[in-house]
Amino acid sequence: MDRERGILFVLSGPSGVGKGTVCKALRAQKLDIQYSVSATTRNPRIGEVHGVDYFFKTKEEFQRMIENNELLEWAEYVGNYYGTPIEYVNQTLDEGRDVILEIEVQGALQVRNSFPEGVFIFLTPPSLEELRSRIVGRGTETEDLINNRMTVAREEIEMMQHYDYSVVNDEISQACSRIQSIITSEHCKVDRVTNRYKKLLGDE
Numbered sequence: 001m002d003r004e005r006g007i008l009f010v011l012s013g014p015s016g017v018g019k020g021t022v023c024k025a026l027r028a029q030k031l032d033i034q035y036s037v038s039a040t041t042r043n044p045r046i047g048e049v050h051g052v053d054y055f056f057k058t059k060e061e062f063q064r065m066i067e068n069n070e071l072l073e074w075a076e077y078v079g080n081y082y083g084t085p086i087e088y089v090n091q092t093l094d095e096g097r098d099v100i101l102e103i104e105v106q107g108a109l110q111v112r113n114s115f116p117e118g119v120f121i122f123l124t125p126p127s128l129e130e131l132r133s134r135i136v137g138r139g140t141e142t143e144d145l146i147n148n149r150m151t152v153a154r155e156e157i158e159m160m161q162h163y164d165y166s167v168v169n170d171e172i173s174q175a176c177s178r179i180q181s182i183i184t185s186e187h188c189k190v191d192r193v194t195n196r197y198k199k200l201l202g203d204e
């Protein structure tokens with residue numbers, strides 16, 4: 001293959017920490033990176049658009065995607081299924097473009113197995129109190145669901161040790177610039193650029 005493969009970045013962290021907000025801010029900076037759209041069985045929130053925020057699926061449709069091996073990873077999270085369509089990811093990486101996945105921890109650990117060369121970033125809240133207040137402030141979940149998400153959040157934070165980087169989302173702009181630094185440094189890693197130098201020296 002002539003072109004270098006893109007790099008797969010996985011951004012995860014507890015619900016409400018600000019993954020979506022940070023990705024939106026990264027998009028606004030027009031980074032050269034593509035955003036995967038997940039499939040889910042949860043109901044759309046007000047303003048969410050099919051094919052933009054998620055591909056909204058019935059349980060049967062999601063089950064078929066699993067059976068047809070259409071998902072790179074999938075997980076059940078607080079009563080709903082979420083998964084990453086594999087075709088878009090592979091095709092985009094093959095075109096030499098980077099992809100970012102915004103997913104929860106069980107799914108991220110599955111991706112770790114199939115893409116050990118991926119870059120795994122864990123977004124952390126400044127505190128658990130702030131995390132709760134962000135979920136409450138978003139106004140999209142009932143109190144029961146907020147409590148469920150907070151319980152899962154504690155378990156997820158314990159899994160941070162399996163990631164390559166931890167980025168605190170205190171200020172959105174600072175969290176974005178930390179992630180941009182990670183992207184830049186991953187592109188400069190010697191084991192990723194070796195082929196480029198081989199070509200330069202005429203070894204290939």
Ligand SMILES: Nc1ncnc2c1ncn2[C@@H]1O[C@H](COP(=O)(O)OP(=O)(O)OP(=O)(O)O)[C@@H](O)[C@H]1O
Pocket residue numbers: 013014015016017018019020021022134135137138169170171172
């Ligand atoms: N750095 C920040 N400071 C203050 N508020 C923030 C910050 N980042 C995000 N928020 C707010 O926190 C709430 C949750 O953010 P967001 O929806 O992006 O989280 P998420 O991690 O994508 O959640 P989920 O995983 O449930 O989709 C939003 O109301 C957002 O505006």
Ligand SMILES: Nc1nc2c(ncn2[C@@H]2O[C@H](COP(=O)(O)O)[C@@H](O)[C@H]2O)c(=O)[nH]1
Pocket residue numbers: 013014015019038039042073074075077082083084102103104105106107108
């Ligand atoms: N394993 C996966 N997790 C995903 C995917 N897409 C989103 N998510 C995560 O699910 C929770 C809940 O999301 P919400 O939109 O209902 O608040 C959150 O942590 C998301 O990051 C996916 O494809 N796979």
